[in-house]
Amino acid sequence: MTKTQDLGISQLPNGNWCYRFTKTVDGKRVNRKGSKDEAGNPLKTKRAAAQAKAIAEMRFEASLNQKPEHRMTFGEVYMEYCEQGRSGKAYSTIKKQNSLWKNHLEEKFGSRYVDSISVAEVNDYLSFLYYNEGRAYKYVEGFLKMFYLIFGQAYSRNYLDVDVYNKLCVNKDVRIRMPKMKIDEDTEIVAFSKEDTYEELKLIADLAQKYGTYVITDEVYEHIVYEPNKHIYFASLPGMWERTISCSSLSKTYSITGWRLGYIIAPPHIIDVAKKVHDFLTVGAAAPLQEAAVTGLQFPDSYYQELQQKYTAKRDLFLKGLNDIGIAHTVPQGAYYILLDISEFGYESDQVFCEDLARLVGVGAVPGSSFFREPVNHLIRLHFAKKDETLYEALNRLADIRKKMPYQK
Numbered sequence: 451m452t453k454t455q456d457l458g459i460s461q462l463p464n465g466n467w468c469y470r471f472t473k474t475v476d477g478k479r480v481n482r483k484g485s486k487d488e489a490g491n492p493l494k495t496k497r498a499a500a501q502a503k504a505i506a507e508m509r510f511e512a513s514l515n516q517k518p519e520h521r522m523t524f525g526e527v528y529m530e531y532c533e534q535g536r537s538g539k540a541y542s543t544i545k546k547q548n549s550l551w552k553n554h555l556e557e558k559f560g561s562r563y564v565d566s567i568s569v570a571e572v573n574d575y576l577s578f579l580y581y582n583e584g585r586a587y588k589y590v591e592g593f594l595k596m597f598y599l600i601f602g603q604a605y606s607r608n609y610l611d612v613d614v615y616n617k618l619c620v621n622k623d624v625r626i627r628m629p630k631m632k633i634d635e636d637t638e639i640v641a642f643s644k645e646d647t648y649e650e651l652k653l654i655a656d657l658a659q660k661y662g663t664y665v666i667t668d669e670v671y672e673h674i675v676y677e678p679n680k681h682i683y684f685a686s687l688p689g690m691w692e693r694t695i696s697c698s699s700l701s702k703t704y705s706i707t708g709w710r711l712g713y714i715i716a717p718p719h720i721i722d723v724a725k726k727v728h729d730f731l732t733v734g735a736a737a738p739l740q741e742a743a744v745t746g747l748q749f750p751d752s753y754y755q756e757l758q759q760k761y762t763a764k765r766d767l768f769l770k771g772l773n774d775i776g777i778a779h780t781v782p783q784g785a786y787y788i789l790l791d792i793s794e795f796g797y798e799s800d801q802v803f804c805e806d807l808a809r810l811v812g813v814g815a816v817p818g819s820s821f822f823r824e825p826v827n828h829l830i831r832l833h834f835a836k837k838d839e840t841l842y843e844a845l846n847r848l849a850d851i852r853k854k855m856p857y858q859k
Contacts, residue, residue: 455707459499464842467493469503473510479707482510483774485849492846499792514619521607524567524600525560531603543798554579564604567612569626572597572618577629589633594628599796619794622778627793648682655687665690670712671700674761675784685715691716695724702785704746709739726731727833741793761786761834764841771845786835791817793828800827801853810854812847 458471462485470483484506486492522530528551534543556585558575559567576593579585598619605615619625658665667684675681685694699712714724728734765782772779777792797803800817805828808814816831834841 458503459496460495462842463696467496467499468500469493469506471503471507471542473507473509473759477781482506488596490701503680504599513525517647520607520609522564522604522607523560524562524564525556526557526609527564527604527609528560530607531600535603546592547599550592554593555596555812556666563639565566565610567618570740574628576626580629591628591828594626594793595796595798597626599857600795604795606857620776622791628709636789647679649680649685651687655693656689659689660691660725664698666696668697670697670702671785672698674765674786675758675759676762676782679783681784695720700743700746701848703754704743706739706743706746709743711735711739711743764834764836764838768832768841768845771850775849775851777848777851778825787831787833789829790815791828795855798827800830802831806852806855810856811851811858813844 458469459467460470461467461739467484468483468485470481473480473482474729484502487498487502493502509633522782536547543842576590580587580590604610605612605619610618617624640821654665655662664682669681670682672681683696685691685696694716696715697712698715701707701709701711714721765786766826768788769779769781770787772790775808778793780789782788790831792803795803800819804815804817815830815832817827818831819825819827832844836844
């Protein structure tokens with residue numbers, strides 16, 4: 451950012467302006483920032499940013515004394531949702547919600563004031579369902595969505611103040627969440643930390659040599675890896691050159707998507723067989739495209755260093771924007787994809803969420819369930835291999851996601 455002489459007012463790389471300020475609340479420093487006015491428009495001038503900052507500070511001060519207009523029970527909020535917020539819902543959704551409510555939640559939480567329920571007791575309840583009662587993980591996820599739904603309804607009706615709602619549903623460090631998934635005792639699963647990457651690969655290599663098998667690797671993002679992480683070529687492990695078929699593509703590294711060019715690296719006796727299979731299946735790629743690809747393969751090391759720096763900058767730009775918005779997300783170690791956690795919106799289908807996101811917010815995403823064998827529906831995928839101005843525009847649109855996206859209440 452380009453600093454100005456006005457305290458808390460800065461100019462963004464895209465030419466727009468933003469503001470930030472710090473207040474002390476109960477002995478703790480609270481930071482606030484923004485890049486849009488009350489109507490959701492970008493701040494085009496320094497004066498507009500100063501005005502928006504003054505309004506934001508005034509509203510912040512007022513919010514410190516704001517209390518919910520009415521004190522409602524958990525059950526009253528749910529009944530209100532059933533009467534006013536459930537029109538258009540699928541019959542199966544309504545049936546499932548009623549079942550969870552009548553058979554479980556009504557007795558446990560129905561008479562409790564909605565603002566008296568803590569994160570800890572909700573997490574304990576979800577853990578009890580999963581670990582003690584042996585409920586299926588997917589079934590327990592339905593309870594999590596119900597909590598998000600009812601707390602979201604309470605917040606939208608001003609039955610919860612913003613700080614309580616943030617603790618329950620927004621703040622990724624403390625909000626309610628699913629218990630850690632159990633590992634099936636009949637399934638042999640080995641977990642590895644980020645620091646154990648080499649040991650993980652070495653274990654696979656040892657098993658391949660022990661049982662006389664081959665390892666096929668997909669190394670398409672070999673040159674798009676972020677520090678301090680390093681790519682390890684599987685064929686470089688001791689004894690694995692003879693047992694590794696390394697597959698890669700030219701489209702990611704050289705930005706030639708659509709050319710459909712790739713290659714494999716393997717010992718000569720494997721390549722001989724691969725040539726025959728390739729000849730029967732595809733014959734060959736267009737000769738001019740192959741000639742161009744050879745030019746790319748001869749690029750110096752500086753090209754790959756610049757490529758990594760370029761994508762690192764784009765990743766950091768996009769991550770900072772998502773952090774400012776307050777959306778939970780992954781931090782990629784390589785490639786150019788980010789998964790967003792959409793649990794707070796209460797959608798049962800990530801595909802429906804993506805359709806609504808495109809229609810109402812103007813940002814396209816891929817349903818995360820496309821990448822899981824398990825029934826995972828609370829993640830969506832975005833990618834940041836775009837021009838900076840496109841990323842800024844996407845972040846500007848996502849800044850209003852909680853206003854524009856309907857919570858599934």
